[in-house]
Amino acid sequence: MALPWLAAPWLWLCWLGSGGCLRCGDERLVYSITFAKDAKAARCTQVSYNRTKPILLQHPCSQYHFWGKQKISVYLGKDVFISMTTFESSLSPLSIPEELEAKEAVVSAIAFVHTDRVSMVINGRVYLYFKSPDRWVPSAGVSSSVSELSNVHCCYTGEDSQCKMVSWTLFAYDTGHSVSDSHIFLSKDGGYTFTRVQISTGEQGVLLGVYNFISFGLTGLLINRTEEDETGKAAGAYFRYFGTENNHMSSYSSAIFHLLSKGPAKLWSIHSLGLRGFIILWTTDILLISSNNGLIMDEVTVMPTKKFQNTTFPDSGFSLVTVSRSEIAVLTQDRQIFYGSLSLVTTVVYIATDKSIDLNTTVMLFEERGWLTLLSPVISNFSQLYDFKKCKFNLQLAIWRSQQSCDVEILEGDFQNKIYYIDMHENLTLNATFVPKPGKRSIPLVTVSNPHVLAFSAKILEIGFTYDGNTKYLLHIDLQQQYFSGFAERDFCDGLLDGEISTVTVDIPDKGIGCVDVAPLTALVAVSCPPTKHIRIFKNITACDKGLIQEAVLKNNFSYTISYEIYDPQFLARPNIQQDNLQIKYDFKNLGCPLLVYYKNPWVPILELWENGAFQKHVSAEFVMFEINGMHNYDYLLTASDVNCFSQPQNWTALLKEQESPDPHTAWTRRNYMSCKNRNGPELKWPSVKYQVLGGGKNKIIFPPYNGLYVFKAIIVDTFYSYCDLSITFSIYVYGAFPRSYLNFQATLISLLILILLLILTGYFLPHLSLKKIHPKVKVF
Ligand SMILES: *[C@@H]1O[C@H](CO)[C@@H](O)[C@H](O)[C@H]1NC(C)=O
Ligand SMILES: *[C@@H]1O[C@H](CO)[C@@H](O)[C@H](O)[C@H]1NC(C)=O
Ligand SMILES: *[C@@H]1O[C@H](CO)[C@@H](O)[C@H](O)[C@H]1NC(C)=O
Ligand SMILES: *[C@@H]1O[C@H](CO)[C@@H](O)[C@H](O)[C@H]1NC(C)=O
Numbered sequence: 001m002a003l004p005w006l007a008a009p010w011l012w013l014c015w016l017g018s019g020g021c022l023r024c025g026d027e028r029l030v031y032s033i034t035f036a037k038d039a040k041a042a043r044c045t046q047v048s049y050n051r052t053k054p055i056l057l058q059h060p061c062s063q064y065h066f067w068g069k070q071k072i073s074v075y076l077g078k079d080v081f082i083s084m085t086t087f088e089s090s091l092s093p094l095s096i097p098e099e100l101e102a103k104e105a106v107v108s109a110i111a112f113v114h115t116d117r118v119s120m121v122i123n124g125r126v127y128l129y130f131k132s133p134d135r136w137v138p139s140a141g142v143s144s145s146v147s148e149l150s151n152v153h154c155c156y157t158g159e160d161s162q163c164k165m166v167s168w169t170l171f172a173y174d175t176g177h178s179v180s181d182s183h184i185f186l187s188k189d190g191g192y193t194f195t196r197v198q199i200s201t202g203e204q205g206v207l208l209g210v211y212n213f214i215s216f217g218l219t220g221l222l223i224n225r226t227e228e229d230e231t232g233k234a235a236g237a238y239f240r241y242f243g244t245e246n247n248h249m250s251s252y253s254s255a256i257f258h259l260l261s262k263g264p265a266k267l268w269s270i271h272s273l274g275l276r277g278f279i280i281l282w283t284t285d286i287l288l289i290s291s292n293n294g295l296i297m298d299e300v301t302v303m304p305t306k307k308f309q310n311t312t313f314p315d316s317g318f319s320l321v322t323v324s325r326s327e328i329a330v331l332t333q334d335r336q337i338f339y340g341s342l343s344l345v346t347t348v349v350y351i352a353t354d355k356s357i358d359l360n361t362t363v364m365l366f367e368e369r370g371w372l373t374l375l376s377p378v379i380s381n382f383s384q385l386y387d388f389k390k391c392k393f394n395l396q397l398a399i400w401r402s403q404q405s406c407d408v409e410i411l412e413g414d415f416q417n418k419i420y421y422i423d424m425h426e427n428l429t430l431n432a433t434f435v436p437k438p439g440k441r442s443i444p445l446v447t448v449s450n451p452h453v454l455a456f457s458a459k460i461l462e463i464g465f466t467y468d469g470n471t472k473y474l475l476h477i478d479l480q481q482q483y484f485s486g487f488a489e490r491d492f493c494d495g496l497l498d499g500e501i502s503t504v505t506v507d508i509p510d511k512g513i514g515c516v517d518v519a520p521l522t523a524l525v526a527v528s529c530p531p532t533k534h535i536r537i538f539k540n541i542t543a544c545d546k547g548l549i550q551e552a553v554l555k556n557n558f559s560y561t562i563s564y565e566i567y568d569p570q571f572l573a574r575p576n577i578q579q580d581n582l583q584i585k586y587d588f589k590n591l592g593c594p595l596l597v598y599y600k601n602p603w604v605p606i607l608e609l610w611e612n613g614a615f616q617k618h619v620s621a622e623f624v625m626f627e628i629n630g631m632h633n634y635d636y637l638l639t640a641s642d643v644n645c646f647s648q649p650q651n652w653t654a655l656l657k658e659q660e661s662p663d664p665h666t667a668w669t670r671r672n673y674m675s676c677k678n679r680n681g682p683e684l685k686w687p688s689v690k691y692q693v694l695g696g697g698k699n700k701i702i703f704p705p706y707n708g709l710y711v712f713k714a715i716i717v718d719t720f721y722s723y724c725d726l727s728i729t730f731s732i733y734v735y736g737a738f739p740r741s742y743l744n745f746q747a748t749l750i751s752l753l754i755l756i757l758l759l760i761l762t763g764y765f766l767p768h769l770s771l772k773k774i775h776p777k778v779k780v781f
């Protein structure tokens, strides 16, 4: 932050000088005194960027985590430099091996992938570049020349796989052709391989961009309609949105805006701003910003001050636009600098003019809050490398000079930059505190980037005073899934099969440009499956507890036999199949000791819901079960009519037969479950069939007189229970039956005697299974 004793002399100078005044708070030349031996024997082609002006691109996450690891930034100019330290050392210009690109290598677009790689379009071809060790990998699958790349980054902290993988979704495309002729390629693996995406839109107009609006659940095409179309839609640019498979399919378009440019139009876009829904489009003539994923694009206006009395930018046009998470800086062609904070209504203020800025080499970047850095490469006097001239400009001071106020003292919330999950029917409360300046009535505004999945209500409570007597307020934001909120029509809400993400932001829109230190608060809310959520089986008593099987035996490569009569490898419960008995190795590591079930008691497993290693509740949802080896000598207690079905219930055989390659693990899930209570389902023709759905009712499993092991997989099928695909595999040991084959004997005295003998034997035998050490196989009847 500003050091007052340093700032004071310039302040004084500025008061004296007329007009703008730009002084570096800190000007220095960055250079290295030790150089890595650049033993690059390979012949290389130097890479260059052939736009008239240079630009600097920073990894969008570089300003999070206190400038942690992700510091990669690229200077694109006559020379291209890639720095891992925000240009804190001398660098040699980027070059590409001659085998890949001979003669010249002109880069037209770059995109950061993950934390350490850069995807680049060079001479129309796409490459993946790794900085250390210096390595180039040509991307596969881009079959025609492209010029642009786009992706977004998720910089929130938390172990979320969706967040981590966001930047791996990459679009490569060419602009300037009509939408129908444009080739758009999509990579899901971070730029290694692309596949062409077919977009049949019927849209007329020129393709200008493709954007992944992930926190809106949509992909957007930016289209410039050059003339009025047949249907009378006006000429102009707009976003056309497309859904992914399962979300609100009502694909729609944004409002029309104008992207005119006097010269040869080059459109720049800045999109990865914390997934909050901001997108910035600019050419040399226009600067537009949207806070709602492009639905409405607004022109950025200037707040008139004594030094700059216009509300519009100077006619000279724009030279550079740079953003941080919440700030924007603009350099115009006549070298005037403007600064503002990104907000629902973005307004900037004139800061300074510096005629000495060399627009051919200078770029701008935000390195730390309150400072703007101007950077330009200079060839070193001592080596083949380039040094970097860095001029840090104190924004806070400049803002203070332009008499911009800040109406807020504090805006804080411990949810800042974190990831949260909301599963179905769950709520989340986020809390923020804020303190307005005395006499000011600034009120925070809560926004979500994807109202199709996330609904909220907010309330403000007065909670006391700060030390200096200002009122302190608490803001509670209650978030819930839009689908269950009751706030919106069903078709406004996204589907229930796959989760989606949305950001929630708390900002104070009218806080004033002076609030350099008061940044908006944002959290990422994944309306999806919390990663640690799972189910377990409640085992009140196991076969080991009762001594029917000993744990040591089960652990010791225990195996058992399933009779040929009672299993079907295709899970279709076919009787009398010609096949052998099945030898099964017991998986003790995953199954543990089997749950003990008495054969005469109709039984249903009790499932428990766990999250973050803690028990949450018993599962009340509907689930289905199958025996993983295909055993089918059990049945269900209730019939379709017993459970008052309105439509014919689904069943295993029918669902397996519907599959191309039948697999019980995927045949019946929450994705295809249809409750028989649904009156719109297929007509109930056979009310007497057994009802194969458990849970949420009185249905149970009934066993025949049979002693032995079953390994069941239970799958929760209730569509409205969770975004998680919840399932559990567990074993049970059914006991208590007379061995069946002997029950077929005639009831004679002899058989009775045998029976009694056998009872004695079993009593002896079962608890001592452990004795069968040499051949740990048990034939269960
Ligand atoms: C960039 O290079 C391409 C070919 O390499 C050329 O057609 C184009 O005019 C160049 N653009 C500028 C602004 O120099
Ligand atoms: C969009 O089309 C208009 C003509 O309708 C043209 O003047 C303008 O330059 C185009 N904008 C871009 C960015 O290509
Ligand atoms: C304000 O705008 C007008 C018209 O666009 C222009 O003539 C004038 O020079 C501008 N004033 C300043 C201070 O830039
Ligand atoms: C900047 O580049 C343009 C053309 O590329 C050239 O005419 C101009 O002299 C350069 N300006 C400086 C200060 O080098």
Ligand SMILES: *[C@@H]1O[C@H](CO)[C@@H](O)[C@H](O)[C@H]1NC(C)=O
Pocket (backbone or CB within 6 Å): 029, 381
């Ligand atoms: C490089 O040389 C120039 C001209 O000789 C000189 O002005 C400049 O200070 C030198 N730079 C450094 C880092 O020594």
Ligand SMILES: *[C@@H]1O[C@H](CO)[C@@H](O)[C@H](O)[C@H]1NC(C)=O
Pocket (backbone or CB within 6 Å): 425, 426, 427, 478, 480
């Ligand atoms: C979630 O919030 C809504 C509205 O505030 C409330 O009706 C509902 O009971 C809450 N649900 C839970 C599980 O707290």
Ligand SMILES: *[C@@H]1O[C@H](CO)[C@@H](O)[C@H](O)[C@H]1NC(C)=O
Pocket (backbone or CB within 6 Å): 415, 429, 430, 431
């Ligand atoms: C916010 O406050 C409420 C009530 O004071 C509490 O239940 C909730 O856990 C808090 N939220 C967070 C994210 O700490």
Ligand SMILES: *[C@@H]1O[C@H](CO)[C@@H](O)[C@H](O)[C@H]1NC(C)=O
Pocket (backbone or CB within 6 Å): 540, 541, 606
């Ligand atoms: C175990 O729990 C089940 C279900 O609650 C119950 O039916 C059974 O009697 C219990 N067994 C014992 C031994 O407590």
Ligand SMILES: *[C@@H]1O[C@H](CO)[C@@H](O)[C@H](O)[C@H]1NC(C)=O
Pocket (backbone or CB within 6 Å): 556, 557
């Ligand atoms: C279990 O079987 C595996 C291979 O089938 C064998 O390597 C291992 O030694 C056996 N363990 C015991 C305790 O017999």
Ligand SMILES: *[C@@H]1O[C@H](CO)[C@@H](O)[C@H](O)[C@H]1NC(C)=O
Pocket (backbone or CB within 6 Å): 648, 649, 650, 651, 652, 653, 654, 686, 689, 690
């Ligand atoms: C399974 O469902 C199909 C179609 O509804 C039906 O024809 C068949 O009889 C059912 N089978 C059983 C065992 O319920």
